[in-house]
Amino acid sequence: MASTILRVEDVVKRFGGITALKGVTMEVYEGEILGLIGPNGAGKTTLFNVITGVYKPDRGKVYFKGKDITGLPPHKIARLGVARTFQIVKPFKGLTVLENVTAAVFYGPRGDEYSFKAAEEKAMEVLRLVGLEDHADTLATRLNVAMKKRLELARALAQDPELLLLDEALAGLNPREVSAMLEIIRKVREERRVTMIMVEHVMHAVMNVSDRIVVLHLGEKIAEGSPEAVARDPRVVEAYLGDPELALRFVRRLGGGA
Amino acid sequence: MVSPELLGATVINGLLLGVLYGLAALGLSLIWGIMKVVNLSHGATISLGMFLTYMLVVTPMKLPLWAGVVLATLLGVPLGILFYTAAVHKVLGGPELSSLLTTFGLGLVVRGLLEEKYGGAARTIYTPGEKTVRILGISYSYVQLAAVAIAVATTLAVYVLVYRTWFGRAVRAIIMDKEAAALMGVDTTRILALSFALGASLAMLSGSLISLIYAFTPLTGLTFELYSFVIVVLGGLGSPVGSLLGGVIVGLAEQVSALYIPVALSPMVAFIILVAVLALRPTGIFGGM
Amino acid sequence: MGRLAETLATVKNPSALAGLGLAALFYLVGLLAVRDPGYAYYRETIATALVLLNMALGLNIILGMTGYVSFGHVVFFGIGGYVAMALLEYRGWNIYVAMLVAAAAGAALALVLGTIVLRLRGAYFAIATIGLNEAIRVFFENYQPLGGANGIELSVSRVANLRFMGYQGLAAKLHLSYMLLATVTLVAMAMNWFILKSRFGLGLLAIREDEDAAESMGVDTWRYKTLAYMLSAIPPALAGAVFAWKNGSIYPHTAFSLTLSIEGIIAVMLGGAGTFLGTLLGALTYSGVKTYLLTSFPHLHLVLFGIAIMAIVEFLPEGVVGWIRIRYTHLRRILE
Numbered sequence: 001m002a003s004t005i006l007r008v009e010d011v012v013k014r015f016g017g018i019t020a021l022k023g024v025t026m027e028v029y030e031g032e033i034l035g036l037i038g039p040n041g042a043g044k045t046t047l048f049n050v051i052t053g054v055y056k057p058d059r060g061k062v063y064f065k066g067k068d069i070t071g072l073p074p075h076k077i078a079r080l081g082v083a084r085t086f087q088i089v090k091p092f093k094g095l096t097v098l099e100n101v102t103a104a105v106f107y108g109p110r111g112d113e114y115s116f117k118a119a120e121e122k123a124m125e126v127l128r129l130v131g132l133e134d135h136a137d138t139l140a141t142r143l144n145v146a147m148k149k150r151l152e153l154a155r156a157l158a159q160d161p162e163l164l165l166l167d168e169a170l171a172g173l174n175p176r177e178v179s180a181m182l183e184i185i186r187k188v189r190e191e192r193r194v195t196m197i198m199v200e201h202v203m204h205a206v207m208n209v210s211d212r213i214v215v216l217h218l219g220e221k222i223a224e225g226s227p228e229a230v231a232r233d234p235r236v237v238e239a240y241l242g243d244p245e246l247a248l249r250f251v252r253r254l255g256g257g258a
Numbered sequence: 259m260v261s262p263e264l265l266g267a268t269v270i271n272g273l274l275l276g277v278l279y280g281l282a283a284l285g286l287s288l289i290w291g292i293m294k295v296v297n298l299s300h301g302a303t304i305s306l307g308m309f310l311t312y313m314l315v316v317t318p319m320k321l322p323l324w325a326g327v328v329l330a331t332l333l334g335v336p337l338g339i340l341f342y343t344a345a346v347h348k349v350l351g352g353p354e355l356s357s358l359l360t361t362f363g364l365g366l367v368v369r370g371l372l373e374e375k376y377g378g379a380a381r382t383i384y385t386p387g388e389k390t391v392r393i394l395g396i397s398y399s400y401v402q403l404a405a406v407a408i409a410v411a412t413t414l415a416v417y418v419l420v421y422r423t424w425f426g427r428a429v430r431a432i433i434m435d436k437e438a439a440a441l442m443g444v445d446t447t448r449i450l451a452l453s454f455a456l457g458a459s460l461a462m463l464s465g466s467l468i469s470l471i472y473a474f475t476p477l478t479g480l481t482f483e484l485y486s487f488v489i490v491v492l493g494g495l496g497s498p499v500g501s502l503l504g505g506v507i508v509g510l511a512e513q514v515s516a517l518y519i520p521v522a523l524s525p526m527v528a529f530i531i532l533v534a535v536l537a538l539r540p541t542g543i544f545g546g547m
Numbered sequence: 548m549g550r551l552a553e554t555l556a557t558v559k560n561p562s563a564l565a566g567l568g569l570a571a572l573f574y575l576v577g578l579l580a581v582r583d584p585g586y587a588y589y590r591e592t593i594a595t596a597l598v599l600l601n602m603a604l605g606l607n608i609i610l611g612m613t614g615y616v617s618f619g620h621v622v623f624f625g626i627g628g629y630v631a632m633a634l635l636e637y638r639g640w641n642i643y644v645a646m647l648v649a650a651a652a653g654a655a656l657a658l659v660l661g662t663i664v665l666r667l668r669g670a671y672f673a674i675a676t677i678g679l680n681e682a683i684r685v686f687f688e689n690y691q692p693l694g695g696a697n698g699i700e701l702s703v704s705r706v707a708n709l710r711f712m713g714y715q716g717l718a719a720k721l722h723l724s725y726m727l728l729a730t731v732t733l734v735a736m737a738m739n740w741f742i743l744k745s746r747f748g749l750g751l752l753a754i755r756e757d758e759d760a761a762e763s764m765g766v767d768t769w770r771y772k773t774l775a776y777m778l779s780a781i782p783p784a785l786a787g788a789v790f791a792w793k794n795g796s797i798y799p800h801t802a803f804s805l806t807l808s809i810e811g812i813i814a815v816m817l818g819g820a821g822t823f824l825g826t827l828l829g830a831l832t833y834s835g836v837k838t839y840l841l842t843s844f845p846h847l848h849l850v851l852f853g854i855a856i857m858a859i860v861e862f863l864p865e866g867v868v869g870w871i872r873i874r875y876t877h878l879r880r881i882l883e
């Protein structure tokens with residue numbers, strides 16, 4: 001088994017009366033794509049926010065490459081090599097696509113070392129990878145949703161991360177855009193060997209692309225394992241029953257013999 | 259040493275003044291809370307209320323005081339709708355800076371017109387043969403007490419309006435989700451224009467009442483505007499009761515602190531409160547009331 | 548080529564050259580006025596514009612590039628003026644040292660105020676800066692060691708021995724103070740340009756566009772904001788110092804007048820927030836129009852101003868240069 005790149009240990013996060021994470025423990029192995037799924041409000045985004053330092057956990061620890069990063073500010077964690085995208089995209093709207101990605105190059109772990117020219121070249125390279133090279137000079141605010149999602153991904157990749165957290169990179173995309181995005185994600189994994197955690201509601205996609213799946217429900221980890229095993233886990237199916245549409249998809253998957 | 263009588267009188271003074279501060283802040287608070295616009299024409303509107311009252315009860319017209327107050331307040335409604343159209347509608351939902359600047363520009367227009375007509379000299383509305391009552395050795399005129407009573411009553415009425423009526427429900431629906439409210443059939447533009455008009459007419463009312471008690475210039479409203487920031491931040495956005503309490507706190511702080519530090523420094527107390535509250539508790543101490 | 552060298556090399560950009568050309572023009576008018584008193588009118592008109600320009604260039608760093616609406620930014624103008632005047636009048640220091648101390652004081656004040664207010668966002672930040680400026684103004688109005696409401700007036704004896712290009716005393720001060728104002732402006736322009744063209748500047752733009760995303764991307768937003776706020780305090784502090792010396796007096800109500808901050812904000816908006824060329828054009832245009840309105844409509848100028856502000860914000864919210872940069876993104880590398 002490959003070595004552990006991220007370890008989340010017994011993380012608790014409360015918001016006033018709500019406990020969004022109730023002692024979550026999990027590991028992510030180097031080079032894998034880990035699917036993180038769970039019904040709405042399960043705590044997936046909160047877990048990302050704890051890992052990236054946006055929230056300080058009330059209890060528990062986060063280790064990245066063996067180093068305790070609990071409670072570090074987000075920019076420090078980013079500069080250690082953890083990049084993320086946001087569920088609700090946050091492009092730098094008033095800047096061009098190229099400017100967005102160039103900024104990201106500058107603030108990655110070795111961003112200091114880049115000259116402007118080198119940073120822009122590298123940004124263009126990333127834009128080609130995500131298929132936005134023709135929009136380099138477009139203002140980010142002008143992009144459609146699918147392109148904004150790609151821009152988020154490009155910006156995260158430009159940071160040269162070792163660990164990439166994707167929060168619903170496929171949400172709001174039509175089927176064609178979904179497969180294009182999945183293609184990009186596969187390419188990223190092959191070409192860059194980046195470890196990824198994918199939060200996703202688009203089940204077939206996450207099941208197909210992930211090596212392993214972790215299921216959160218109401219702030220607790222209720223299942224973990226291969227996509228096939230997780231899809232058969234009665235606790236998972238039950239968790240999704242609160243969400244009839246997803247439950248139905250699960251049942252269909254099972255019937256089709258995943 | 260400060261004698262108990264002096265302290266008592268100062269506290270009463272602070273309370274009475276504070277209630278008027280609270281009323282002056284109420285319009286700012288509502289508009290800020292409802293449409294996320296920090297209305298920098300608020301102070302100029304308060305001044306406008308003062309001078310309109312002056313026009314109605316001193317010269318050129320000589321209406322009774324109560325009529326002056328009522329008319330100035332009512333005029334706030336069409337003026338508010340005009341102000342909303344000219345300065346607010348187009349920048350709603352845009353960057354905060356935009357509405358800060360457009361309302362500031364509007365304030366300049368109002369202030370410029372007032373200065374053009376009245377210059378910078380202070381005016382008073384003289385009320386001959388005023389009856390007074392003495393409390394702890396200090397006399398208060400009936401007008402002043404009536405103004406305070408009206409301010410308290412208005413605050414409560416606005417509370418009822420915002421929390422107990424159809425208008426209030428529409429407003430709060432818009433605060434929560436403008437698009438959803440529109441889908442539910444709320445005429446958002448009309449409600450927003452009316453809210454702004456309500457804010458403007460409250461500013462006019464407070465200016466009108468204050469003009470019956472204190473001397474004023476076209477810039478007087480600005481002082482109240484600055485204090486209103488403090489009060490709104492203390493009381494929480496869009497909260498009528500918070501406004502009243504915030505006003506009382508600022509009035510008390512100002513008056514009581516003046517016993518211990520030079521009077522001229524007392525505005526500093528208010529601004530230090532402002533910054534301290536913002537830094538420590540940006541939702542206000544009474545936020546959510 | 549390293550990044551620093553690249554940044555320095557950007558002075559060849561047309562916008563930077565335009566700035567240099569303007570600076571040369573400012574000096575030229577000063578020199579002409581030294582030789583021919585007939586140019587005094589132009590010199591004074593430009594001097595007024597330069598005060599606003601420095602305010603605008605300072606604001607462009609914190610408001611234009613970082614997105615923080617420092618409504619009370621005039622506080623740095625006032626502090627710069629007061630620190631300089633206190634040193635000049637009470638300590639007999641020379642203007643050069645007084646200016647440097649004023650700049651340092653401005654930056655130091657920004658550091659202190661910044662730790663309090665930079666945690667606030669949007670309108671709350673704007674209101675807090677107004678509150679701080681008002682509190683500090685009231686303090687100066689009441690602080691007798693620095694003259695209280697009567698401010699500080701410079702004794703003639705303090706400049707009696709001053710010599711500049713054949714002039715002496717007050718006349719020397721008049722000419723020298725203008726030259727210093729032009730120099731301060733050049734420094735502020737250079738600061739703006741090089742920040743804008745640096746990695747730091749790109750980090751600030753990221754903060755302006757989305758602070759959370761910038762932080763998650765690796766920008767140390769707290770440090771950057773604080774540094775931007777400190778840097779943005781320097782041009783107004785320097786201008787405040789020179790302007791007070793030039794006038795020979797400083798009073799709390801003019802030194803801390805919110806009008807100057809707001810005019811600075813409008814100048815930045817008019818040209819295009821976060822752009823160098825826009826800030827220059829915005830401030831100079833604004834100042835020109837204001838001079839015209841003040842002389843042609845002495846009574847109604849506030850009204851016209853108010854209307855102009857509403858019109859700019861409602862119909863040209865990105866400013867002139869900003870508008871062009873948005874419509875024609877390929878011009879972004881020329882119109883900076």
Ligand SMILES: Nc1ncnc2c1ncn2[C@@H]1O[C@H](COP(=O)(O)OP(=O)(O)OP(=O)(O)O)[C@@H](O)[C@H]1O
Pocket residue numbers: 015018019020038039040041042043044045046047087
């Ligand atoms: N900043 C916050 N303040 C208060 N409660 C929060 C906050 N962020 C999240 N929560 C709550 O924590 C719980 C978990 O939310 P989270 O956003 O992590 O869920 P999620 O799994 O990402 O859901 P979704 O699939 O809808 O994105 C929810 O009940 C949510 O309301």
Ligand SMILES: [Mg+2]
Pocket residue numbers: 044045046087
């Ligand atoms: Mg989520």
